[in-house]
Structures are given as C-alpha cells and as structure tokens.
Amino acid sequence: EVITVGDLANRMAERGADVIKTLMRMGVMATITQTIDADTAELVVQELGHRPIRVSEADVEIGVGGGQDRAEDMVPRAPVVTVMGHVDHGKTSLLDALRKTDVASREAGGITQHIGAYQVQLESGSRITFIDTPGHAAFTEMRARGANVTDVVILVVAADDGVMPQTAEAIKHAKAAKVPIIVAINKCDLPAAKPDRVRNELLQHDLVVEALGGDVLDVEVSAKTGLNLDRLEESIILQAEILELKANPGRTAEGVVVEAKLDKGRGPVATVLVKRGTLKVGDIVVAGSEWGRVRALVNDRGATVPQAEPATPVEVLGLNGVPLAGEDMVVVETEAKAREVTEYRQRKKREAEAAKQGRGSLEQMFKQIQAGEAKELPIVIKGDVQGSVEAIAGALEKLTAENTEVKVRVLMSGVGAITESDITLANASKGLVVGFNVRANPQARDMAKRDAVEIRYYSIIYDIIDDVKQMLTGMLAPSL
Numbered sequence: 001e002v003i004t005v006g007d008l009a010n011r012m013a014e015r016g017a018d019v020i021k022t023l024m025r026m027g028v029m030a031t032i033t034q035t036i037d038a039d040t041a042e043l044v045v046q047e048l049g050h051r052p053i054r055v056s057e058a059d060v061e062i063g064v065g066g067g068q069d070r071a072e073d074m075v076p077r078a079p080v081v082t083v084m085g086h087v088d089h090g091k092t093s094l095l096d097a098l099r100k101t102d103v104a105s106r107e108a109g110g111i112t113q114h115i116g117a118y119q120v121q122l123e124s125g126s127r128i129t130f131i132d133t134p135g136h137a138a139f140t141e142m143r144a145r146g147a148n149v150t151d152v153v154i155l156v157v158a159a160d161d162g163v164m165p166q167t168a169e170a171i172k173h174a175k176a177a178k179v180p181i182i183v184a185i186n187k188c189d190l191p192a193a194k195p196d197r198v199r200n201e202l203l204q205h206d207l208v209v210e211a212l213g214g215d216v217l218d219v220e221v222s223a224k225t226g227l228n229l230d231r232l233e234e235s236i237i238l239q240a241e242i243l244e245l246k247a248n249p250g251r252t253a254e255g256v257v258v259e260a261k262l263d264k265g266r267g268p269v270a271t272v273l274v275k276r277g278t279l280k281v282g283d284i285v286v287a288g289s290e291w292g293r294v295r296a297l298v299n300d301r302g303a304t305v306p307q308a309e310p311a312t313p314v315e316v317l318g319l320n321g322v323p324l325a326g327e328d329m330v331v332v333e334t335e336a337k338a339r340e341v342t343e344y345r346q347r348k349k350r351e352a353e354a355a356k357q358g359r360g361s362l363e364q365m366f367k368q369i370q371a372g373e374a375k376e377l378p379i380v381i382k383g384d385v386q387g388s389v390e391a392i393a394g395a396l397e398k399l400t401a402e403n404t405e406v407k408v409r410v411l412m413s414g415v416g417a418i419t420e421s422d423i424t425l426a427n428a429s430k431g432l433v434v435g436f437n438v439r440a441n442p443q444a445r446d447m448a449k450r451d452a453v454e455i456r457y458y459s460i461i462y463d464i465i466d467d468v469k470q471m472l473t474g475m476l477a478p479s480l
C-alpha cells in the first residue's frame with residue numbers, strides 16, 4: 001500500500017472522482033484517503049492515459065509532462081501502416097512502390113534511407129507512415145512488447161495466387177490486434193489475375209469487402225506498374241479519418257522504438273516513431289532500459305532534423321545502448337531521473353529473465369484473470385486435420401457460452417505443426433498453444449522456452465475440453 005488515491009490524482013493532475021471511478025471500473029472500491037498498492041496505481045495511471053514510470057517497487061512516478069491531453073491541443077496525425085501478406089505476394093515491392101509516391105522527396109530528389117519506417121506525403125498534403133518491415137512476425141513481436149503502433153494493416157493478396165496460409169495468418173494477427181484491414185489485391189497487371197476470386201476467398205476468413213456488402217476497403221493494384229497506388233493511399237486516408245487519429249504535438253515526447261542497431265560509426269541508433277509530443281535534439285530520453293541525450297535526429301531521407309512530430313519516424317542518435325524494437329521511449333527531465341529509471345528497468349529485466357524459468361506469460365494471464373483484470377483465455381489451436389481442429393475450436397467456444405465470466409478466445413486455429421508464428425501470436429496475447437496430434441518445430445520450441453509460452457499436447461479431444469474447463473473454472477473472475 002503505497003499511495004493514497006488523493007495523492008495519485010494530484011500527481012496526474014486528475015480529479016479525485018475520476019480516479020475513484022476508474023478504480024471502481026477495475027473492481028476496487030476506495031475512497032480519496034485510502035491507500036492502494038503500486039500495481040493498482042500503475043493500472044489506474046495507464047487507464048487514464050498517462051504513462052507510469054515505476055522508479056522503485058514502492059513508488060509510481062508519472063512521466064514528465066504526463067497527463068491527459070486536452071481536446072483542443074489534439075491535431076490530426078498521419079496513420080501508421082503495416083503491410084502483411086503471404087510470401088511473394090508483393091509486400092516488399094508494394095512498400096518500395098509506395099515510397100516512390102512521396103511528393104516531397106520527388107522534389108528534393110533525396111536518397112532513400114531504410115530506417116525501419118518511412119513517411120510519404122501525398123499530392124493532397126496528407127501524410128502516411130509505413131512500417132518498413134513487412135510481415136506479421138515483426139508486427140506481433142512489437143505487440144508482444146506492448147507496442148500498438150499500427151493503425152491500419154494493408155493485406156497484400158496476389159491476384160494470381162489468392163488467399164494462402166500466411167494471408168490467413170495475417171488476418172488473424174490483425175484481428176487479434178483489432179486493427180482495421182485494407183486489402184490490396186496485387187499483381188493486377190498479370191493476365192492471370194482473378195481479383196474476384198480473391199474477394200470470395202476472403203469471405204471465408206470473415207473479411208467482407210464492400211463489393212460483397214461488407215465494410216472492408218479493397219483496391220486492385222500493381223506494385224509493378226503502379227496501378228491504383230493513389231487509390232490505395234486514398235483508402236488509407238479514408239480509414240484514418242474514420243479512426244480520427246490525433247495527437248498533441250505540444251508536449252514532451254513519447255514514442256516507440258521500431259528498429260534499433262549498433263552502427264559502426266554512429267553508435268547505438270534507434271528508429272523511433274513519436275506517438276505524442278515533439279521529440280527534440282537535446283532531449284533526455286529513456287528508451288526501454290537505455291537512456292541518452294539526443295545528439296541528432298535523422299529522418300527517412302537521411303537528413304538531420306531538429307525535431308520530430310507525432311507519427312514521424314526518425315533515427316535517434318545519442319543513446320548509450322541499443323533498445324529493443326517495440327520498447328517505449330519517453331523524454332524525462334534530468335539525467336538523474338533517466339539513470340534511475342533505466343537502472344530500475346535493467347534490474348527488473350534481469351529479475352524477469354530469472355523468473356522466466358517455469359512461469360510465463362500464461363501465468364501472468366492467470367493472475368490477471370484471477371484479479372478480475374482479464375476476462376479471456378486466449379488460445380491458439382493447431383491440429384493434424386481440419387475436422388478435429390474445427391471440432392476443438394467449436395467445443396471451446398461452447399465453453400465460452402456456458403461460462404459468462406471468463407471466455408475462451410480462439411486466436412487462431414489451423415492445420416500443421418506449431419510454428420514460431422503461433423508462439424508469437426500466443427505470446428502477444430498472453431495465451432496458450434494447444435497441439436492436437438501435432439508437435440512444435442524446433443524453432444518454435446526454442447522460442448516458447450525463451451518467451452515462456454505454454455504449449456500443451458493432446459491426442460484426445462475430451463482431454464483438451466476438460467483441461468480448459470478447469471482453467472476457466474479454477475480462475476473465475478470474482479463477480480463485482
């Protein structure tokens with residue numbers, strides 16, 4: 001018990017009543033003078049849109065400039081887009097082609113730098129930010145670290161090949177992250193292109209495009225000839241308008257690391273996407289468990305810039321170590337504070353590594369469910385034949401219906417061995433992987449061990465149902 005509700009409200013510059021209301025929503029009844037523990041405080045801080053920085057076990061500090069942004073300070077920002085799809089369907093080609101549509105660099109004749117993300121400016125003046133690492137592995141791994149940077153997913157489907165296994169996987173990943181999808185039906189320059197077939201195949205994955213009465217936008221494109229790239233970009237802008245993407249640029253910056261490396265000449269370099277505020281040269285930043293004073297900012301055209309606004313990708317120079325992709329970046333007031341936070345985080349990291357043996361993300365999920373913070377048990381199902389996989393998914397979903405408090409959420413079900421992609425997906429949602437008459441491949445096994453993701457093998461369907469039932473009933477959330 002470390003902080004009173006009143007003190008916490010003061011530190012966040014929030015009204016006490018709002019903090020109490022938030023606590024109530026979490027199932028905690030407290031008055032303004034009552035004390036709550038650090039874990040609860042951290043949740044409240046997040047819930048109210050602030051960024052908690054825990055400087056010690058016993059204290060929760062609010063990041064510099066923390067606080068909710070006022071509506072009048074919010075200005076529209078560029079959408080952040082990730083491209084996903086089956087191998088060879090043209091993700092890389094499409095990213096390259098879209099990059100060339102940037103009017104700003106056309107004028108400047110700049111040399112493109114691959115820094116992990118880039119931004120294009122359209123004729124209309126609108127901007128779109130693209131994450132330069134295609135595929136759902138990067139997407140899901142970032143999400144596993146708590147970074148939800150992607151606003152829109154472009155699903156690339158080759159019109160001559162149709163929906164393939166990785167297309168289906170990408171759909172599951174995007175849906176699990178609740179990110180809207182725009183379909184780019186690629187390679188429409190080919191005579192063998194059958195875009196209508198693609199639309200129909202997508203139906204089977206609950207992706208209903210407008211032409212078939214749904215609300216998913218789709219565009220027939222060619223990364224090769226440049227066909228309809230402008231329409232694809234317009235669709236992204238349209239989707240962005242629906243999402244009402246806004247950020248307050250007039251505050252100290254917070255962002256996410258999308259890529260980081262150790263550069264021979266320049267030292268640690270992290271590509272950061274600013275989420276809110278404006279990042280400036282000279283700022284003291286904490287990125288993951290590294291910190292530094294920003295020595296220079298370099299944009300996606302290789303030019304040094306004095307500052308970076310929301311949704312603008314920049315390379316940050318001056319960190320004393322290499323953070324991980326997906327880790328957060330926040331500006332702090334003093335070097336002392338930066339040191340304090342990173343030392344704390346590095347210690348936490350070491351402790352987490354040590355604790356990982358045996359207890360993993362699933363256990364965290366159990367704890368959350370027990371604490372009434374989570375109401376779902378996410379599961380990835382892999383099996384040897386489609387029929388049994390469907391039977392298992394169906395039966396588990398029935399458990400959901402019988403049990404209104406904690407539900408099973410089938411993240412993905414499919415045929416084949418358990419792969420790394422299944423582990424990443426389960427890990428991102430703190431879930432469990434079930435294998436029915438299939439095993440995990442060695443890479444997936446290693447990854448599961450590293451990330452402490454639980455894999456359970458079965459050969460009898462009833463055993464799965466029984467086990468999951470027990471999990472659900474053994475950890476029923478207390479009713480409020």
Ligand code: GDP
Nearest residue numbers: 086087088089090091092093186187222223224
């Ligand atoms: P990725 O694996 O999804 O990144 O796919 P790539 O971008 O590497 O493309 C795979 C192959 O498809 C390459 O040989 C590309 O040249 C080709 N390709 C990509 N887009 C198109 C397109 O619009 N039309 C045609 N005809 N070929 C394309």
